[in-house]
Amino acid sequence: MQALELLTTRSSMPRLIEPGPNPEQFEIMQKAAARAPDHMALMPYQFVVFQGDRRQHLGRIFQTAAQAKGLSDEACVQANQLPLRAPMVIACLLDYQVHEKVPRDEQFASAACATLLMQQAAFAQGLGAIWRTGWFAEDASVATALGAKSEDAIVGFLYVGTPAVPTPIKPEKAIADKFSDG
Template sequence: MDALQLLLNRHSNPRLNEPAPAGEQLETIFKAGLRAPDHAGLTPWEFIVFEGEQRQLLGDILANATAAKGNDAEAIEGARKAPLRAPMVITVVAKVTEHDKVPRLEQELSAGCALLSMQMAAQALGFNGIWRTGWFAFDRGVHSELGLKEQDQIVGFLYLGTPQKDLRKVTEHEIAPFVRYFGQ
């Protein structure tokens, strides 16, 4: 797929089956993520991969966090099953470093760019996925269970797999409401 067409037709697909990317394809996806903008070469990213039975471990972590918030059994079970919606889930973490020229936000945005690049690479390889965030990304219990440090921040969970079916074409937005030329 042409790079420009890929960008102009980017879409998330929550309906994913086996197979997930593996081998050289998965390596290519990670390489794309590692090309994200990286001011001062801080490499502020970590990719935690859950596939196969490891998805159940992630589900347990999410279920525990849901229970800790006092949610009901249905919500807890929903959280436990969430990672099973795709054959692979990659948790993308901003590994933030104190730096006088690169603020925290820029490092988190860099990790977000890595996640988007990985999703785009997966789509270019014939896979697809969906970027999910939600309150789990900010829950300190989830962070602790994943072995993250205090300064680290989950920017999203990238669900990847083979699309069950093609989605309808993405709605194109008019450009004018989103663009302002300063001074005009």
């Protein structure tokens, strides 16, 4: 896929099947993440990868959080099954580091850019991916179970696999009114 096409047609792929990225594809995704804007080269992110049977561990984390929130039994079972919707799920975390020149928001932005670059690298290799958040990304118990410190945050969960159907390309958005002269 050409770079401009990749950038101007990006659409998430919610229906993912096996296979997930092979080791070479995943290495390219990692290299792309390392190219995110990163003031002072802090690399303020951490990625926890769940694939194969390890996805069940993430499902238990989600289910435990759903139970603690008092959700219905059905919702708790559904939470347990969420990571099985793709062959690979990457929990993308802000790994905040106190630094006088790099505020937390900037570090979060860097972690978000790293996540997007992994998604774009997946697309460029013919894989599908979707960046999910939802309340699990805001839940402190989920963050703790993923190894996050209290000052860290979950940026999102990147689900990666083979598209089950052709990726639906969303229509272009009218964006011109979001730009103005300074």
